[in-house]
Amino acid sequence: MQMKNAIFLAAMGVVSACEPGTSGPQTGSDYVSALRLASGGMALDTPEGFHETGTIERDGAMGTYETWGDMRALRSASAVTIAGATFRNGF
Numbered sequence: 001m002q003m004k005n006a007i008f009l010a011a012m013g014v015v016s017a018c019e020p021g022t023s024g025p026q027t028g029s030d031y032v033s034a035l036r037l038a039s040g041g042m043a044l045d046t047p048e049g050f051h052e053t054g055t056i057e058r059d060g061a062m063g064t065y066e067t068w069g070d071m072r073a074l075r076s077a078s079a080v081t082i083a084g085a086t087f088r089n090g091f
Contacts (some may be wrong), residue, residue: 047071
């Protein structure tokens with residue numbers, strides 16, 4: 001979720017920087033290039049993995065989650081703790 005928020009904020013920054021009448025990105029490809037640059041540039045070409053933590057609400061109960069991903073081996077593992085019970089999964 002945090003990664004989605006970061007990408008959304010980067011996109012909003014690109015869009016808000018392009019006021020009407022200025023020489024901002026003119027095509028969809030230009031917007032994608034600007035977004036890519038704002039969110040990591042060439043570092044996005046070789047992602048190795050990710051780690052994400054956050055909170056979750058399920059059936060009215062609050063909990064936490066943690067997810068690890070290995071982009072090279074295409075593996076992931078997650079743990080969700082809600083109401084004192086921890087659930088794990090992965091592949």
